[in-house]
Amino acid sequence: MKYHSTRGGVTGVSFKDVVLSGYASDRGMFLPETFPRVPVDTLKTWADLSYVELAYEICSLYISDQDIPSSDLKGILEKSFSTFSIPEVVHIAELSEGLNISELYHGRSLAFKDLAMSCMGNFYNYFLSQSRQHMTLLVCTSGDTGSSAIEAVRGFEFVDIIVILPRGRCTEIQERQMTTVLDKNVHVYRADGTSDDIDVTVRELFDDTAYVKKHHLASPSSLNFGRIVIQIVHFFFTYLKLCPNVHEEVEVIIPTGAGGNVTAGLIARTMGLPVRFVCAVNHNNVMSHMMETGKCQFGSIQVTLSPAMDIQFGYNLERIWHMCSNGDSATVKEIMSQVDQNEVNIPPSILNAMKSAIEVYVVSGDEEIKATIRRCWTENEYNICPHTAVGVSYWYSQHDRGLTNGVPSVVLATASPLKFPEAIKASGVPVPASDNIQSLFSKPTHYVDLELGQNWTEIIKAKIENITASLKQAV
Ligand SMILES: *Cc1c(COP(=O)(O)O)cnc(C)c1O
Numbered sequence: 114m115k116y117h118s119t120r121g122g123v124t125g126v127s128f129k130d131v132v133l134s135g136y137a138s139d140r141g142m143f144l145p146e147t148f149p150r151v152p153v154d155t156l157k158t159w160a161d162l163s164y165v166e167l168a169y170e171i172c173s174l175y176i177s178d179q180d181i182p183s184s185d186l187k188g189i190l191e192k193s194f195s196t197f198s199i200p201e202v203v204h205i206a207e208l209s210e211g212l213n214i215s216e217l218y219h220g221r222s223l224a225f226k227d228l229a230m231s232c233m234g235n236f237y238n239y240f241l242s243q244s245r246q247h248m249t250l251l252v253c254t255s256g257d258t259g260s261s262a263i264e265a266v267r268g269f270e271f272v273d274i275i276v277i278l279p280r281g282r283c284t285e286i287q288e289r290q291m292t293t294v295l296d297k298n299v300h301v302y303r304a305d306g307t308s309d310d311i312d313v314t315v316r317e318l319f320d321d322t323a324y325v326k327k328h329h330l331a332s333p334s335s336l337n338f339g340r341i342v343i344q345i346v347h348f349f350f351t352y353l354k355l356c357p358n359v360h361e362e363v364e365v366i367i368p369t370g371a372g373g374n375v376t377a378g379l380i381a382r383t384m385g386l387p388v389r390f391v392c393a394v395n396h397n398n399v400m401s402h403m404m405e406t407g408k409c410q411f412g413s414i415q416v417t418l419s420p421a422m423d424i425q426f427g428y429n430l431e432r433i434w435h436m437c438s439n440g441d442s443a444t445v446k447e448i449m450s451q452v453d454q455n456e457v458n459i460p461p462s463i464l465n466a467m468k469s470a471i472e473v474y475v476v477s478g479d480e481e482i483k484a485t486i487r488r489c490w491t492e493n494e495y496n497i498c499p500h501t502a503v504g505v506s507y508w509y510s511q512h513d514r515g516l517t518n519g520v521p522s523v524v525l526a527t528a529s530p531l532k533f534p535e536a537i538k539a540s541g542v543p544v545p546a547s548d549n550i551q552s553l554f555s556k557p558t559h560y561v562d563l564e565l566g567q568n569w570t571e572i573i574k575a576k577i578e579n580i581t582a583s584l585k586q587a588v
Pocket of ligand 1: 225373500
């Protein structure tokens with residue numbers, strides 16, 4: 114299996130180079146050159162597999178033996194998923210009235226990002242220790258990505274990670290999940306600004322390609338196809354748990370932000386999994402307007418109870434457009450130049466292809482999120498996080514209109530309620546307790562503050578250069 118860019122300028126790239134580079138050199142995003150199909154008979158035989166076994170079957174289709182020999186791949190997957198707190202890795206909760214919830218959050222940072230990130234950490238470590246090369250990961254986070262990436266690489270010899278978080282704009286638990294990590298390869302900065310402000314610094318650094326090359330900078334965000342490939346697995350796993358006979362289509366409701374999760378779902382569908390999707394978003398997302406009109410309207414972002422979804426333009430849309438245009442990279446390139454000019458027109462053929470697989474639901478606001486958390490607790494004594502609640506809000510709205518009868522559907526729970534006690538408390542529901550979370554508040558912390566008026570780019574550059582210099586000394 115080789116990879117090409119959504120913009121058509123790069124082909125024949127190996128999985129290893131995809132993981133180690135992030136963006137393609139024509140600024141496009143990597144996708145596999147072909148999508149392997151899984152026949153229904155094979156799907157049925159996968160229904161009995163454990164999570165790791167299923168991950169192995171799916172990864173083998175995307176990662177060639179030259180990139181990672183199969184025995185090594187098995188080892189990497191076993192090691193990655195052994196960090197999960199439940200042996201089945203993903204658990205499906207079956208609640209009253211037919212509401213199904215796929216708990217994707219049993220990894221170390223308590224968000225679904227751990228599924229892919231734990232594997233990414235081990236992919237990096239595998240490739241880099243072979244060549245004895247070092248890499249510095251740079252992450253701007255509005256919440257869950259940072260702690261998930263830190264947990265995936267802390268203590269690794271060949272990786273340093275720099276995380277910049279928007280001070281006071283993540284929850285306290287999210288912030289402490291990052292600042293209480295004392296490993297020497299973890300460097301946390303708390304910036305006095307929004308994640309958009311931090312993005313400016315991060316983009317400045319990544320736009321300097323010579324600098325990126327010189328210091329081996331990389332990003333573990335979901336622009337990296339390595340993450341997408343692992344995320345395909347939970348769609349197969351969730352589907353097969355609900356429908357082991359593979360006899361009907363299942364509706365998968367996805368709390369959506371940057372769209373990495375739904376992109377993986379769309380690939381699963383292209384591979385033959387009988388699923389369709391509802392992207393549940395908050396009003397910050399441009400997707401619903403785009404699906405209706407073909408146009409993107411950008412505005413300012415307002416903070417909501419679902420911060421991991423406070424995203425306007427999910428950059429994975431570029432992959433979705435590529436897939437929904439049957440790989441028409443010229444058109445994708447044209448759309449992306451329109452995005453840069455803030456004047457987007459999606460051709461009707463692409464919109465129709467998107468609509469055949471994806472519906473969009475916009476939650477009306479924080480009040481609906483709180484009411485949903487409350488109702489789910491009242492009906493089931495089951496706690497959900499405010500992101501998951503956006504998906505469950507959609508399910509309730511359908512259920513109350515009698516539209517869910519007989520339609521098998523499942524909401525992906527993207528984070529643990531343990532991570533969001535503020536939102537749960539605000540909903541008037543008993544707050545779940547956890548010793549692990551409680552202990553965050555008594556642990557020592559380590560971080561550097563970035564203040565307004567300081568040149569953040571120069572400060573981060575100095576850190577990067579300091580890391581590179583210390584490596585030279587070690588050699
Ligand atoms: C990252 C995240 C999302 C959004 O996922 P995308 O793949 O970016 O669409 C939703 N919920 C939670 C809790 C997250 O951490």
